[in-house]
Amino acid sequence: MSQSKTLRLLMPQWQGGGNNPAYPLGARLLEWLAPKGNSPTIEVPIKPYDASSIQKERGIVEQSVLLEQLQKCTDIIKQHQPEKIIVFGGDCLVEQAPISYLNQRYDGNLGVLWMDAHPDVTTPKEFQHEHAMVLGNLLGEGDPVFAAKVPVKLNPKKVMFGGLPKTTEQETEVIQRLGLRQATPFELADNSHSIVEWIKEENVTKLFIHIDLDVLDASLFRALLFADPNKEAGFFDHIIHGEMTLPQLTRVVQDTAAVTNVVGVGITEHMPWDAIHLQNMLNQFPLLKD
Amino acid sequence: MSQSKTLRLLMPQWQGGGNNPAYPLGARLLEWLAPKGNSPTIEVPIKPYDASSIQKERGIVEQSVLLEQLQKCTDIIKQHQPEKIIVFGGDCLVEQAPISYLNQRYDGNLGVLWMDAHPDVTTPKEFQHEHAMVLGNLLGEGDPVFAAKVPVKLNPKKVMFGGLPKTTEQETEVIQRLGLRQATPFELADNSHSIVEWIKEENVTKLFIHIDLDVLDASLFRALLFADPNKEAGFFDHIIHGEMTLPQLTRVVQDTAAVTNVVGVGITEHMPWDAIHLQNMLNQFPLLKD
Numbered sequence: 053m054s055q056s057k058t059l060r061l062l063m064p065q066w067q068g069g070g071n072n073p074a075y076p077l078g079a080r081l082l083e084w085l086a087p088k089g090n091s092p093t094i095e096v097p098i099k100p101y102d103a104s105s106i107q108k109e110r111g112i113v114e115q116s117v118l119l120e121q122l123q124k125c126t127d128i129i130k131q132h133q134p135e136k137i138i139v140f141g142g143d144c145l146v147e148q149a150p151i152s153y154l155n156q157r158y159d160g161n162l163g164v165l166w167m168d169a170h171p172d173v174t175t176p177k178e179f180q181h182e183h184a185m186v187l188g189n190l191l192g193e194g195d196p197v198f199a200a201k202v203p204v205k206l207n208p209k210k211v212m213f214g215g216l217p218k219t220t221e222q223e224t225e226v227i228q229r230l231g232l233r234q235a236t237p238f239e240l241a242d243n244s245h246s247i248v249e250w251i252k253e254e255n256v257t258k259l260f261i262h263i264d265l266d267v268l269d270a271s272l273f274r275a276l277l278f279a280d281p282n283k284e285a286g287f288f289d290h291i292i293h294g295e296m297t298l299p300q301l302t303r304v305v306q307d308t309a310a311v312t313n314v315v316g317v318g319i320t321e322h323m324p325w326d327a328i329h330l331q332n333m334l335n336q337f338p339l340l341k342d
Numbered sequence: 343m344s345q346s347k348t349l350r351l352l353m354p355q356w357q358g359g360g361n362n363p364a365y366p367l368g369a370r371l372l373e374w375l376a377p378k379g380n381s382p383t384i385e386v387p388i389k390p391y392d393a394s395s396i397q398k399e400r401g402i403v404e405q406s407v408l409l410e411q412l413q414k415c416t417d418i419i420k421q422h423q424p425e426k427i428i429v430f431g432g433d434c435l436v437e438q439a440p441i442s443y444l445n446q447r448y449d450g451n452l453g454v455l456w457m458d459a460h461p462d463v464t465t466p467k468e469f470q471h472e473h474a475m476v477l478g479n480l481l482g483e484g485d486p487v488f489a490a491k492v493p494v495k496l497n498p499k500k501v502m503f504g505g506l507p508k509t510t511e512q513e514t515e516v517i518q519r520l521g522l523r524q525a526t527p528f529e530l531a532d533n534s535h536s537i538v539e540w541i542k543e544e545n546v547t548k549l550f551i552h553i554d555l556d557v558l559d560a561s562l563f564r565a566l567l568f569a570d571p572n573k574e575a576g577f578f579d580h581i582i583h584g585e586m587t588l589p590q591l592t593r594v595v596q597d598t599a600a601v602t603n604v605v606g607v608g609i610t611e612h613m614p615w616d617a618i619h620l621q622n623m624l625n626q627f628p629l630l631k632d
Binding site: 058081084085087089090136265273275281298301302322325326330331332333334335337338340341342 | 374375376377380555564565571588599604607629
């Protein structure tokens with residue numbers, strides 16, 4: 053029996069994004085929508101959503117539960133020893149175990165393309181939600197408790213951001229100090245040249261592509277935090293919004309795959325509000341439970 | 343072996359709504375989101391979407407295919423002889439076979455609550471898409487070719503509309519001539535009194551609830567034709583839009599179920615644009631087919 057070389061992970065984690073019950077359905081719907089492929093999907097056990105029990109520990113919401121779930125995900129990956137990993141999240145923190153494993157497997161040479169409206173390099177000083185620290189953790193920054201779980205840190209030269217509209221002062225400091233490259237939504241609007249050049253210049257031969265769907269323009273793709281129809285206009289104005297279109301994002305991924313070996317893809321932060329609200333209604337209908 | 347008394351039908355029909363490939367995924371997603379219940383879902387075979395082969399016959403888009411699919415749905419229902427039917431559509435025409443069967447089974451006494459932004463009583467003179475004629479067909483009006491397939495017509499006194507914002511001149515004529523009752527979105531905003539009164543006055547003891555999701559306000563629920571993010575603002579302004587909220591619709595259904603026996607629920611016209619666009623992107627990603 054030949055073992056599948058690609059592992060598909062479903063990780064409906066919500067705790068890293070804070071008090072938001074939309075994540076689990078979003079993760080499951082992503083997996084349902086994706087092509088079926090030839091490898092089975094393994095689900096990482098996640099503590100179910102329960103608003104009443106949410107705790108903040110050492111500045112981080114649900115830190116100990118997140119550490120347990122990180123360990124479970126790591127254990128599943130080690131058991132399978134895959135060459136490639138697909139991740140259906142869940143909040144962005146779901147990427148930590150897969151990227152950490154792949155970077156170790158590929159001797160610290162893993163490239164990471166971070167398609168996201170946010171660089172995820174904050175620390176517990178600025179923020180309370182671990183999903184905004186995950187790339188920092190993988191670089192040896194971020195949250196020291198989580199960074200300590202990464203045996204081989206990412207090489208900053210092998211990390212590039214795509215689709216960041218702008219960054220905060222703290223994020224800018226980290227990006228500049230580590231010399232992390234980036235391509236703005238404007239630069240990626242018509243072509244993917246800057247990313248292809250980075251792959252060639254840094255000789256990225258194994259690439260993980262992280263996608264936080266919030267890199268997309270929320271008026272064109274509404275399954276995002278910022279497009280919650282029950283929040284009044286302006287509610288999320290203080291948070292940076294993505295500006296890319298789905299065809300632009302698709303083209304970037306395809307152009308990238310044409311010039312390097314993609315060994316991982318993670319898709320995160322899917323919040324299908326209409327599906328959630330529709331499901332809530334159907335759950336209250338007569339006859340449907342017959 | 344006891345036969346299940348409730349039949350669940352998945353009918354991913356798109357031809358009745360015209361040239362729109364969003365229907366099949368919408369139907370399947372509805373079924374996926376709904377509570378699982380105890381009866382298996384039977385899928386009615388539907389000719390797959392193919393833009394290049396769409397034909398207009400006797401004024402109606404894809405009339406002969408729609409007649410074949412109506413017959414297949416009728417055959418499945420007759421084979422199962424259910425007491426109650428759940429329908430996951432698909433365009434509104436998916437309701438014809440289930441309602442026709444149930445009205446015959448219940449001796450012409452079936453009540454029908456039609457929650458929709460449109461009364462679906464047009465004829466081939468005004469329109470080319472059969473989904474806008476289905477209630478007409480069931481009343482012996484609509485499209486004569488489809489009306490001829492209904493052995494026992496609905497009693498107009500046992501039909502009520504909920505959520506119609508307004509109607510066209512032709513629709514108004516049919517509604518007035520047949521004396522069909524209606525409750526506007528405004529009347530249903532705070533309570534369901536008018537529908538509960540109709541159920542009591544007309545002694546509706548078996549009720550089918552039809553839901554065209556376009557009865558909802560498309561700014562609050564975006565999985566609707568009118569909320570296609572790729573259409574420019576104003577594109578659908580000439581069509582009447584729904585105005586209800588999900589909690590209002592849920593409450594109407596629950597209030598109704600509290601005073602009569604719900605023997606059928608149909609949910610139709612689900613167009614999950616974000617899911618469709620996301621799926622298109624995932625289908626083009628590297629690694630996901632491994």
